[in-house]
Amino acid sequence: MVNRLKDLEIVPSNQSLGAEVCGIDLAEDIPGEVVHRMVKAWERHHVIYFRGQSIKDERQLEITQWFGPRHAPYPDMPILGDVSQPDIISISNVTEDGLLGGGRLEPHQDTVYLPTPLAGAVMRAEEVPKSGGDTSWSNLIQAYYELSPGVKRRLRGLKVIAFNPYAGRSARRDLGGGQQWFGTQDSTPHPHPLVRIHPPTGKKTLWVSCLNSERLVGLRNLDVGHQLLSELKTHVDQDHLYYTHRWKQGDVLIWDNRCCNHKREAIPEGQRRVFYRSVIGGCRPY
Numbered sequence: 001m002v003n004r005l006k007d008l009e010i011v012p013s014n015q016s017l018g019a020e021v022c023g024i025d026l027a028e029d030i031p032g033e034v035v036h037r038m039v040k041a042w043e044r045h046h047v048i049y050f051r052g053q054s055i056k057d058e059r060q061l062e063i064t065q066w067f068g069p070r071h072a073p074y075p076d077m078p079i080l081g082d083v084s085q086p087d088i089i090s091i092s093n094v095t096e097d098g099l100l101g102g103g104r105l106e107p108h109q110d111t112v113y114l115p116t117p118l119a120g121a122v123m124r125a126e127e128v129p130k131s132g133g134d135t136s137w138s139n140l141i142q143a144y145y146e147l148s149p150g151v152k153r154r155l156r157g158l159k160v161i162a163f164n165p166y167a168g169r170s171a172r173r174d175l176g177g178g179q180q181w182f183g184t185q186d187s188t189p190h191p192h193p194l195v196r197i198h199p200p201t202g203k204k205t206l207w208v209s210c211l212n213s214e215r216l217v218g219l220r221n222l223d224v225g226h227q228l229l230s231e232l233k234t235h236v237d238q239d240h241l242y243y244t245h246r247w248k249q250g251d252v253l254i255w256d257n258r259c260c261n262h263k264r265e266a267i268p269e270g271q272r273r274v275f276y277r278s279v280i281g282g283c284r285p286y
């Protein structure tokens, strides 16, 4: 099959984000103008997915680099994966190198604790459980725009610090598995704007990770900051902000980590789930 622009179809979900990309075989050559449309669809819909694909790691890494540069790992700051911090990792509840186990995952952005958090990621579904293990993404641009004018004013100039779940005293061993690298030292805190700009669209994004946003910077009263952060975590976790993806074997899905939280349901005991994730390098949030 030759991929042609006239066969490309972008079908938006009727939810707050997400679109299916139809008419494309990712294993075959894809002309530049088609790739460009796919990148634009990702920037606009924040999660795009292709059904029924058959690709291997090498092709997945090529596709990943259409959406942005390789992530440059920090030598002293662990992220999900082993100490070699490879470009592609296995997220699985059954393979020997599988990460993240089978439990429920709270809403979060990936690597928000780094100076340059990931711009996004590509997930390929090789084995999918009969039930459970759905992943949901929420729209943090919409979350910002739904705040009242008074709350938006309160957030101006504030920063937020997230803890690293793979480092020091904040390590979350339940988020490991495989050969996960856990650093012994606490990570240096890297405050980021609480309201950041989504680079491709210029829109404001409420940059709150329910799992690991830890504290706000810029308010004198710590209790007030704690209360405000707690309210914002509730705000970004409202059902209407989510798109839920029911995985099928052969899915390739690309998400925008700069404006979405994602969460995962638990995987039922005895069911296999084998995914491969590659990552898109990001800039310093502004």
Ligand SMILES: [Fe+2]
Pocket (backbone or CB within 6 Å): 108, 109, 110, 262
């Ligand atoms: Fe994640």
